[in-house]
Amino acid sequence: MECCASSSKFAASQCFRFHFSKQFRVRGCGSSFSSGPKSPRALPAMEIASAVEKEESFSRAAAKGSGTTARERRLLRVREEKRKREFDRANNYPAWAKVLEDACKDDEELRGVLGDSIGNPELMRKRVEERVRTKGRDFRKSKTGSVLAFKVSFRDFNPLGSFIWFELYGAPSDKDVCLIGSVIQSWYVMGRLGAFNSSNLQLANSSMDYNPIYDSEKAVTVMPSSFHDIGDVEFQDNWGRVWVDLGTSDFFAIDILLNCLTVLSSEYLGIQQVVFGGRRMGDWEEGMISPEDGYKSFKI
Numbered sequence: 486m487e488c489c490a491s492s493s494k495f496a497a498s499q500c501f502r503f504h505f506s507k508q509f510r511v512r513g514c515g516s517s518f519s520s521g522p523k524s525p526r527a528l529p530a531m532e533i534a535s536a537v538e539k540e541e542s543f544s545r546a547a548a549k550g551s552g553t554t555a556r557e558r559r560l561l562r563v564r565e566e567k568r569k570r571e572f573d574r575a576n577n578y579p580a581w582a583k584v585l586e587d588a589c590k591d592d593e594e595l596r597g598v599l600g601d602s603i604g605n606p607e608l609m610r611k612r613v614e615e616r617v618r619t620k621g622r623d624f625r626k627s628k629t630g631s632v633l634a635f636k637v638s639f640r641d642f643n644p645l646g647s648f649i650w651f652e653l654y655g656a657p658s659d660k661d662v663c664l665i666g667s668v669i670q671s672w673y674v675m676g677r678l679g680a681f682n683s684s685n686l687q688l689a690n691s692s693m694d695y696n697p698i699y700d701s702e703k704a705v706t707v708m709p710s711s712f713h714d715i716g717d718v719e720f721q722d723n724w725g726r727v728w729v730d731l732g733t734s735d736f737f738a739i740d741i742l743l744n745c746l747t748v749l750s751s752e753y754l755g756i757q758q759v760v761f762g763g764r765r766m767g768d769w770e771e772g773m774i775s776p777e778d779g780y781k782s783f784k785i
Contacts, residue, residue, distance in 0.1 A: 503730075549626040570604065582606040585613070617658065631755030635760070637743065644764030650760040651725040651746075652767065656779060661754050662725075666718040666783025669727055670750055672742050673785060680739035684708055685696025692768040711732045718783040727785075 555757060586603055589596045598616045602608035608651060631654065641647075643750030651665065675681070684707040691697040716724060743759070750756040774780050 492767070511615075546549070579606050582609055585609060597716075621633045628750045630749070630753050632759075633755075634744070635750050635756040636758040638758065638760050640762035644726070644729075644734075644736070646730050647762045648726045648728050648764070648765060650766045651722045652757040652760075653725065653755055654755045656722045657720055657725070657754070657781065659781065662718070662720055662781045662783050664754055665725065665749065668745050668785065669715070669718050669742075672738075672745065673712055673715045673729075675741075676734045676738055679709050679711055679734075681712070681731075681734040681741065682707065682710040683711070683735040683737055707744060708733075711739070715785055717785055719772060720781045722767075722778075722779040723767055724769055726766070 522760075585595070585599065589599060589603065599612055604610050653661070657665070685704050687699055687703065688697055707722055710733040712730075712734050714730040716728035739761070746756060746759060753755045774782075
């Protein structure tokens, strides 16, 4: 009986060991009786090193693409600003600025005026305004006068002290003021030297085909005539004036002036009308001598 009991205990022990070792191999853990969650599997050292290396490589590539150096950051900023300018230009660029840019292709003077301001509407506007102020409005036209003849009128004109008024088609530039001022100054200098003397017109009705004779003695003995005085040429917007005292000059001095102004108006500076006499024309205001109010002058 004892032998049989011993055999039964040994068989049961062997069976328990067989089943325990099978469960251990299948589950791959230290105990088959644990009912809690399984612990995460530890990564091999080579896999960890490979992951770290990949992460560092990705970081280096990302840093290189974003421009971590000063030069790369600057290039990125330049490209971004260029894209922004192109977008603004396509969507918000003024039409007049585009017209000026197109005109620059055929106009060397306009290119010189705009210079490096192309692409910057505000700077382009300032450059054009400065050019208009100093040299006039027309960029391309060589003949800047008017095809219409100006009107001439007299209003109680006193040759010994009166204003001569000029009405232009628009406010003159500095160049225009200098041009018309130079004409008036030349007219005054000739009158001051006695050029407007009808008593000594020896060759006016002579023919050059027969070698005319000029009598110098007669020229010396005639009564001299002289332009006495003149004021500065002044402008307020499109109205200009000059005060004159013709003195003993003959009235054909006015014809000489009108002949000069006729060519000046048709070729260079359009004039609407010339008025001899009168104390106030247009919107002229006495004492308004500030350039901010449109006042300009030419000193004679």
